[in-house]
Amino acid sequence: MISQKIALTPQTLKTTFAASVAGAVVVLVLQPEHTSSLPILVAYGLWATHLFFGFLLFLSGVALLQRLGWRNPWPTIVSALMLPILFGCVSLALDYGFGNPEEGEPTATTFLGLLLEEIVAVTPASFVIAGALIYLLRREAPPVEPAEPDEPTPVSLRGLIASVPLDLGNDIIRMHAQDHYVEVVTTQGRSLLSEQFGECVEKLADLDGIHCHRSHWVRLAHVVDIKKKGSAYASLLSNGDEVPISRRKYSEFKSRLHDTATST
Incomplete structure (x- = not known):
C-alpha cells in the first residue's frame, strides 16, 4: 500500500511518465491484437497514453482521498477499485481519438453498453497499473529515519x-x-x-x-x-x-x- 502522502509534484509526474514509456514498450513486445493494424509508432503512442492516464487517475484518487483524511490503506484500496471505471471511460475516448475503436462489430448497441464492455476489458490492466505504481512509489519512498529525541526546553x-x-x-x-x-x-x-x-x-x-x-x-x-x-x-x-x-x-x-x- 502507498503509505506516504501523494502529491502530483514534478517528480511524481516524471516517475509516471517514465513508467508509461517503459510500459508501452512491454505491451508492444507482447503484440496485442487490439493495435496490430496500426503503425508501430501510433500503436506505441496509444499504449503510452493509455498507461499515462491510467497511472494519473490512480495517483489522483489516492491523493484526493488522503487530503480528505482517509487513513491508510483505504485510499489505495478504493482508488484501485475505482480505477477500472475511470480508466474505461478514458480508454474508450482514446481508442476513438486514435481512430482505433474495437475491431469487428461491437456486441453492445448503446454507449452505456460500449462503456461497460470497455470497463470489463480494462479491469485486469487497471489492477496491473495500480500494482506497478504502488511498487514504484514504495521503492522511491525515502527511508524512515528514527526520530531523534527532543532536546529539553530550557527553563525560563x-x-x-x-x-x-x-x-x-x-x-x-x-x-x-x-x-x-x-x-x-x-x-x-x-x-x-x-x-x-x-x-x-x-x-x-x-x-x-x-x-x-x-x-x-x-x-x-x-x-x-x-x-x-x-x-x-x-x-x-x-x-x-x-x-x-x-x-x-x-x-x-x-x-x-x-x-x-x-x-x-
Whole structure:
C-alpha cells in the first residue's frame, strides 16, 4: 500500500511518465491484437497514453482521498477499485481519438453498453497499473529515519517567577526566606525578591529541587555533597554555599539526590 502522502509534484509526474514509456514498450513486445493494424509508432503512442492516464487517475484518487483524511490503506484500496471505471471511460475516448475503436462489430448497441464492455476489458490492466505504481512509489519512498529525541526546553526562571532580574539567568541554585523577602541565588548572582517563600517554592515545583528546610529550597543538580554537622546535616552546593537539611527531610533529600545522580 502507498503509505506516504501523494502529491502530483514534478517528480511524481516524471516517475509516471517514465513508467508509461517503459510500459508501452512491454505491451508492444507482447503484440496485442487490439493495435496490430496500426503503425508501430501510433500503436506505441496509444499504449503510452493509455498507461499515462491510467497511472494519473490512480495517483489522483489516492491523493484526493488522503487530503480528505482517509487513513491508510483505504485510499489505495478504493482508488484501485475505482480505477477500472475511470480508466474505461478514458480508454474508450482514446481508442476513438486514435481512430482505433474495437475491431469487428461491437456486441453492445448503446454507449452505456460500449462503456461497460470497455470497463470489463480494462479491469485486469487497471489492477496491473495500480500494482506497478504502488511498487514504484514504495521503492522511491525515502527511508524512515528514527526520530531523534527532543532536546529539553530550557527553563525560563523569569517565566516561573516574574520578579527575578533578567541578569540572574535561568540556572537557579537555591532560595532562602528572609523575613518578607526571598533571596534567589543563581550561577549568575543573587537578588532579594519581594515574594512569599511558599509561593516561590510552588512555582518551582517542576524543577529538580527540594524544600529541604523550613526556609530553604535547593536545586538538587547543584548539590555537591552532604555534610554532617553535629546532630544535623547540611548540603554543600556548587557555589560553595551550605544549606541546612531538616531531620524530617533528610531521608527524602538523600533519596531524591540519588535519583538525580543516577538519571544524569
